[in-house]
């Protein structure tokens with residue numbers, strides 16, 4: 589079996605540097621191109637990239653994905669900011685590009701994927717739930733993509749179990765004191781020096797709580813999941829959201 593040629597957009601960022609290192613070390617992958625914010629995307633096609641890894645910023649990712657899809661390049665992106673509306677935009681581009689796969693993966697860490705699954709499983713059994721995401725202070729967006737996906741999945745699980753609103757008699761005396769809400773689930777964002785990427789999902793029921801926590805202490809934690817997505821994205825035309833469908837493939 590031949591090697592897959594992989595380009596990286598955002599190659600000099602915190603995640604891009606790790607991705608370049610992991611792709612270079614993988615026997616079945618070949619690093620074709622490294623693209624920074626000052627480079628033209630045509631570097632990717634000139635270098636014959638087949639799969640593109642994208643780690644940039646929420647305000648840059650859509651244009652990068654569109655450019656790749658229009659040229660028949662498969663994309664694996666971990667960049668945040670993918671609302672349901674943005675995902676629909678990507679689906680629209682893919683409808684005109686049969687055979688092209690795009691994977692939007694808010695968190696590549698296998699522990700984080702399991703944390704979300706466990707939270708989804710627990711959701712129907714607890715009256716209360718809140719999400720606390722904790723990150724390094726250079727992070728440009730809040731809430732994290734991981735918290736957004738976790739909240740959406742918990743909300744869907746609660747709805748299908750027939751659970752109603754969360755119990756909460758509190759009125760915010762200072763705006764934001766109770767955090768943000770995504771699909772009715774409270775989400776709190778902490779930024780502190782020393783953190784990398786962490787999340788707690790706190791469930792509450794009569795006389796008990798359950799806390800599900802995941803910690804990424806180092807960005808190497810994202811690399812096994814990223815490489816798995818790079819290897820499988822071409823076999824999944826259309827849009828894939830989250831790592832789960834690729835893990836189960």
Ligand SMILES: NC(=O)C1=CN([C@@H]2O[C@H](COP(=O)(O)OP(=O)(O)OC[C@H]3O[C@@H](n4cnc5c(N)ncnc54)[C@H](OP(=O)(O)O)[C@@H]3O)[C@@H](O)[C@H]2O)C=CC1
Pocket residue numbers: 597598599600601602603604623624625626643644645646648665666667668669693694695696697810
């Ligand atoms: N899915 C996952 O598992 C993970 C996802 N992330 C997400 O990945 C994204 C990147 O995170 P991180 O690496 O920490 O961020 P960084 O700020 O360290 O890196 C972003 C890089 O993207 C470059 N860039 C910005 N705009 C463009 C553009 N238009 N074209 C090409 N390159 C561009 C920047 O270059 P320059 O400095 O020149 O502007 C910078 O090198 C974030 O959205 C983050 O939340 C992070 C960790 C894990």
Ligand SMILES: O=C(O)C1=N[C@H](C(=O)O)C[C@H](O)C1
Pocket residue numbers: 668694695723724727728731732733734735784785786
């Ligand atoms: O910016 C980060 O660092 C991270 N971003 C992703 C997110 O917003 O969920 C994944 C991980 O939490 C690290």
